[in-house]
Amino acid sequence: MSDAKPTILKIGGSVITDKNGxxxxxxxxxxxxxxxxxxxNLKNLIIVHGGGSFGHPTAQKYGIKEGLKDNAQKVGFAExxxxxxxxxxxxxxxxxxxxxxxxxxxxxxxxxTENGRIKxxxxxxxxxxxxxxxxxxxxxxxxxxxKLGFTVLxxxxxxxxxxxxxxxxxxxxxxxTDGLYDADPKLAKNPKLYAHLTLSELGKIRKKLGGSTAADxxxxxxxxxxxxxxxxxxxxxxxxxxxxxxNRVYKALMGEAVEGTVIEKE
Ligand code: IP8
Numbered sequence: 001m002s003d004a005k006p007t008i009l010k011i012g013g014s015v016i017t018d019k020n021g022x023x024x025x026x027x028x029x030x031x032x033x034x035x036x037x038x039x040x041n042l043k044n045l046i047i048v049h050g051g052g053s054f055g056h057p058t059a060q061k062y063g064i065k066e067g068l069k070d071n072a073q074k075v076g077f078a079e080x081x082x083x084x085x086x087x088x089x090x091x092x093x094x095x096x097x098x099x100x101x102x103x104x105x106x107x108x109x110x111x112x113t114e115n116g117r118i119k120x121x122x123x124x125x126x127x128x129x130x131x132x133x134x135x136x137x138x139x140x141x142x143x144x145x146x147k148l149g150f151t152v153l154x155x156x157x158x159x160x161x162x163x164x165x166x167x168x169x170x171x172x173x174x175x176x177t178d179g180l181y182d183a184d185p186k187l188a189k190n191p192k193l194y195a196h197l198t199l200s201e202l203g204k205i206r207k208k209l210g211g212s213t214a215a216d217x218x219x220x221x222x223x224x225x226x227x228x229x230x231x232x233x234x235x236x237x238x239x240x241x242x243x244x245x246x247n248r249v250y251k252a253l254m255g256e257a258v259e260g261t262v263i264e265k266e
Contacts, residue, residue, distance in 0.1 A: 004043055004044045005169040006045060006130060006168050007044065008046045008048065008168045010048045010049070010155055010171065011047065011048070011050065011091075013049065013054070013056065013087075014050070015052075016033070016091065017053040021053050022057055024053045025054075034100065036246075036247065036249050037095065037098070038100055044130065044169075046130070046138070047137045048159050049139045050155045052087070054083040054087040055087070055140055055141075055142075059076075067149050081108050081142040084139055085106065100135055104138075111143050111153060111158070113145045115147045116151050117157070118157060118158075121161070130166065159173075160228050160230055167236075168231070169236075171236060172239050175243060176244045179194065179195075179240045179260040180225070180261040181194070197262070198266050199265055232263055235265055237262060238262070239258070
């Protein structure tokens with residue numbers, strides 16, 4: 001039994017899938033991340049993964065995020081959840097075969113949102129799993145929504161909620177860049193990586209980048225950060241590292257020095 005504060009690990013969908021493909025999992029990356037998680041051997045861990053080329057194309061095809069407008073979308077809601085369970089199955093395969101007591105918890109079965117924001121969470125099972133030393137594994141999912149009928153719940157909103165709910169020790173975000181840059185690292189010539197940011201520095205960067213041409217991708221990153229701000233405000237630090245590169249997630253889980261961006265309250 002454990003009452004220690006959990007670490008929350010988010011693995012981005014763009015790391016574990018090929019976003020240019022459809023239903024294209026990167027099983028070798030999933031395996032390596034399972035190996036790093038096993039090596040870190042944390043006593044109290046929650047894992048959340050994103051949708052990548054599984055959840056996003058299907059959700060987009062049927063307009064799931066915008067809610068129920070037409071009965072024909074219902075099969076799309078079912079399909080979006082289903083493809084997420086398929087990706088989750090691959091993640092679970094790797095974790096369990098690496099001897100990690102990982103246990104899959106479908107967000108759609110314990111979370112209801114209101115206009116896309118988490119409204120209700122049945123967390124009895126989660127609490128008990130944590131207390132017993134299991135590693136709950138959740139993911140971005142198609143969920144029921146009190147106002148919209150249904151919508152898409154991002155893994156990042158879930159991470160922020162869980163971190164605050166369970167007073168997490170830290171959040172590790174595994175993405176496919178080295179961290180948070182002052183410009184889109186995939187487009188800019190000499191982007192500068194922020195090694196450490198306080199919340200007020202993060203606020204300033206957001207304004208600075210507001211009108212930049214890189215708004216889309218960087219906006220995605222900043223959108224991610226915006227979701228995490230309430231957790232940082234509560235004193236929970238966030239480490240953003242490149243999960244596509246070996247050992248970065250391991251080092252971040254262990255609290256070792258690693259290339260990436262740390263965001264702290266002050
Ligand atoms: O990749 C979205 O989760 P995310 C999941 O964490 C779906 O934003 C169903 C698109």
